[in-house]
Amino acid sequence: MYDRYGIDAVKESGGASGFGGMDGFSSMFGGGDMFSSFFDGGLFGGGRSRQKSKMDSFAIPLEVTLEELYNGTTKQIEFKHKVICSSCSGTGSKSGNNVNCRKCRGSGIQVTHRPIGPGMVQQMRGPCTDCEGTGTFVKEKDRCKKCKGKQVIEEDCTLDVTVSPGMSHNHKIPMRGAGDQSPDMESGDVIVVLQEQEHSVFTRKGIDLFVKKKLSVIDALCGCTFYIDHLDGRKLAVTNPPSQVLFPGCIKGLSGEGMMSQRLHIKGNLYFEFEIDFPPENFITEDEKFAELEAILPSKDNSLDITDDMEPVDLHNLENTRGLGGGGREGDEGSYVDHDMGGHDHGGMRYVANFMGVVTRGAIMSSNNKKSNGKEDSYSGLCSHFEANKRSKEYVAHQSxxxxxxxxxxxxxxxxxxxxxxxxxxxxxxxxxxxxxxxxxxxxxxxxxxxxxxxxxxxxxxxxxxxxxxxxxxxxxxxxxxxxxxxxxxxxxxxxxxxxxxxxxxxxxxxxxxxxxxxxxxxxFKYEVNEISWNRPGDKFFLTNGNGCVVILSWPEFKHLHTINAHPANCICIEFDKSGKYYATGSADALTSLWDVSELVCLRTFSRLDWPVRTLSFSHDSQMIASASEDLFIDIAHVQTGQKVHQITTQAPTFTVAWHPKKHLLVYACDDKDKHDRDTGGIWLFGLPNTTY
Structure with missing residues (x-):
């Protein structure tokens, strides 16, 4: 449930959820006082007392290092806030006697009217300009010298802020009652917003940590031990045994060495993404040395013979070649090849995805881009469509x-x-x-x-x-x-x-x-089961689990067929496309992976999200896949190339997405809040024309 719905938002105000209060009437009549005046001693006299109003809260950013977020710490913040004047006890006068403001009649509120249409007037409320919202007037000779009749003064304040292990970037820590003060009002709050600083070694993805590690070929083939200074000061000696070969882009990890989960109180993992430093050209010059190296390495395929109908050619280092970033301008074939197949993947299936990408790219380039043009036409058409149809409309659906x-x-x-x-x-x-x-x-x-x-x-x-x-x-x-x-x-x-x-x-x-x-x-099951689905023919049943696996069972026999190690972290969601050729998985490693149903191999990964992928959906024509997370956008990717078709900006983490079964319309729902920090309960429809008539 954590990966799907995320942590609950920190409540910055005391507003109740749902429709509570009189906000609907307030927006029409300028506040709830229209009704409360009938009962607060206004019309009938006596009655119950009005609830004490609260001053507005304000936010203060606090920079924290990744070490401080990993271990927890206490930091001090200094700021200025308004406090009730101690000389006049908040009356604003020397004598303690003041009179109601004539303009607002002691309410501190000024009501204005603004026409908004034929026969329609909007009533607006704000602080009185004469008394600055105090509701009282103090004669100049009687004004308090310290606050000059304003009832409050500005003071410096220092507070200790406790940062708990596992807190994240933009985490909000409310300091109740530490904000501005005003007579007859409840003190406001100070909201401390954590700002995580970039680390030189570690990269954080949710509760997991990632480190890029460069190794030599010998270390990759023959096993190695390397050292890393962890965020808590420990020096870890990390060993990879000789029996486990490390290849470029592969990822291995240490369980329980990541960040603390604030909600689940468990630690994530520490992952190492390996880069292999191959030796330079001509590092061996003697033929017998090559023979010795070949004798050690796995045997190569010598079954290929050069026949008379073949033209022998040798590979060379080429420079300024169109399509490889040298002679082509930005945005042409060079850009296309760089982003094909999901580009710079950083997750668990990177090696498989990139290997598949290399093979496909070779076929594309060697055939004079015949295959590329077909995919590119499809991709360009979709991009053009959403340039003209990128409007979203919100509909109120629920109270939460x-x-x-x-x-x-x-x-x-x-x-x-x-x-x-x-x-x-x-x-x-x-x-x-x-x-x-x-x-x-x-x-x-x-x-x-x-x-x-x-x-x-x-x-x-x-x-x-x-x-x-x-x-x-x-x-x-x-x-x-x-x-x-x-x-x-x-x-x-x-x-x-x-x-x-x-x-x-x-x-x-x-x-x-x-x-x-x-x-x-x-x-x-003895493990965490996340999402479930049948394949399109209905003869196999798929489920994703907390071990990062996709488990495939026969149906209706329900016998185990395969377990696929799909991701290095929790595998959260799964979705089949309408054609039945593909399925996609979303994981806590922030990756969306595309799989071939018949071959059960990963074709490519999509890596533009930074947080656990909660929800997926294929378009009706299987050309696009939408994926979403706690990132403040929804990624729409081209299935065949991995390129970004469009990005929908959101104001909150996304819970669920669904493409229309016949149109390029996407409905989605986020953890949206209103100005009182209450759930809006809305859904959004995306893909509408930019211009309405």
Missing amino acids: KVHSVGWSCDGSRLASGSFDKSVTIWSLESDRLGRDGNYKVHTGSVDQLRWHPSKPEVLVTASGDKTIRVWDTRAGKPTSTVTTKGENINICWSPDGHTIAVGNKEDLLTFIDARTLKTKHEEL
Whole structure:
């Protein structure tokens, strides 16, 4: 659940979640005082007292090193804030007597009106300009000499800030009541925002640490020991045995040597990304030395003979060659080759992905770019499409964060499930979403939902209330409820629609007959099960786990077929494309990997995200894949080349994405907050024309 939904946002204000308070009326009438005046001694007299207002909070950045975030520390911050004047006790006067401001009549608030349309006026509220929001007026001769009648003075303040191990960049630490003061108001807060400084050796990715290490060929082939000074002062002697050959770009790691997880209280891993320093040209000049080297290394293939119909050619070092960055301008073939196949991958499958990339690039360049042009035309067309259709529109869906979204098989309907225990059904008409209804039938968070693969009106939802519910969305209600053995977090349909698989927090998978709603099979796993899916033919069942693996089982026999070590970190999500040729996995190593279904090999990786990949979705034509994380953008990549098609900027971490089954429209949901730091409960529709008529 951590990798999927992230840590809870630090609450910067005391606002309640949902719709609480009178904010809806405040926006129309200029604040909640219209109603409170009836009860706070205004109209009827007496009554209950008004809740004390609070001063605004302000943020202070605090620079911290990676060592301090790893070990924890206490640092001091110095700042200025306003405090109540001690000479006049906040009255602003020598005598302690003051009168209400005539302009605001003692409220401290000035009301203005602004026309916003024919027959429409907006009422706006702000601090009174005469009394500066104090509500009182002090005669000049009676003003306090220390605060000059302002009731507050500015003072220097020093505070100790405790940085706990594992805190991250932009982590917010609230210092309650340390902000500005004002008479008859609650003191504001100071929000300390951590600013992680770049480290010369370690790179942080979530709770994992990465180090780039250069080794000689001898060290890579014959084993080695090297030393590294860790962030806590320990000197680690890292040994790779001779039996394990290190190749360029491979990654190996040390378990439990990463950053502390603030939520799970476990440590991530420390990964070493190896670069092999090959010897220079002509490092051997004697033929017998080459023979000795060949005798030691694995035998090479001598089965290739040069025949008469072949033209012998030798490789040479070429300079200023178009397509390799020398003679080509930026943005032509040189740029294309550099970014092909995902480019500078930094994760667990880099060697396989880059090896595949080298082979493909060679074929592209040697055939006068015939294959390249086909992919490039597709890529360019998609980029052009989203240059003209990159608008997103937000729709209010729920009262809390949205965990899951999904389209019906024909694309006519959309469903969203939320932490607020409700399901919202939408209809799509001419690229506009219309809300059919919001239904609160679960008693726990709705963590995932899936539409029937061939019936556009049937939906199934999985909830933390230990039930799944099968819906007929035409009726706007569930037709069946199945009680399960745990809090459910994953659910999917078999391609024929005959079976529903549901997974819970205890790593128990339950397979339910969709026609009888009886349990067909149960399987309890000894490792963390993340996401589940059938392949397109429906004869294999895939799951991702906390060990970074993809486990493949036969269906319906449920026998183990393969375990693929897909990532060096937690493998979170999995998605199949519509053609059935590919599947993609997202991991805590911040990589999205593309796999060939039939060969079970990694074709390429996409590495533009910096945080654990939570959610994936293929477009209907299998040309694009969208992936998202705690990064403040959604990456849309070209499947065939790995190049970036588009990037959707977000204001918060993304929980879920889903491409439309027939159009280039993407729906997504983020951990968006309003100005009171409450969940907005919104969903976004991307891919709309830039210009509306």
